[in-house]
Amino acid sequence: MAKVKITLKHSVAHRIPAQRKIVKELGLGRINSSVVKPDNAAIRGAIFKISHLVEIEEVND
Template sequence: MAQVKVTLVHSVAHREPRQRAIIKALGLGRIGSSAILPDNASTRGAIFKVAHLLSVEEVK
């Protein structure tokens, strides 16, 4: 199963509460924190909503 590494590169301060909740649901907290997540439709949808705050890499 493919996985993606998601890293928070911008602050969630002054963002909409919905965007903050998505970041928390992805398992990210502070700038620079990373999480390895399964590459499925629900993860991709969450990443799409806050893509401007994240860096995404594929993990083999």
């Protein structure tokens, strides 16, 4: 199964609470923190809502 690496590139300070919640639920804390998640519809939907804050790259197993 494919995976995606999500890196937080912009601060979530002064963002709407829904965006802050998504960032926290993905496991991102500080700027430049990264997580590897499975590439599925739920994760892609979350990434879409905060795409202006993160950088995404695909990771091969």
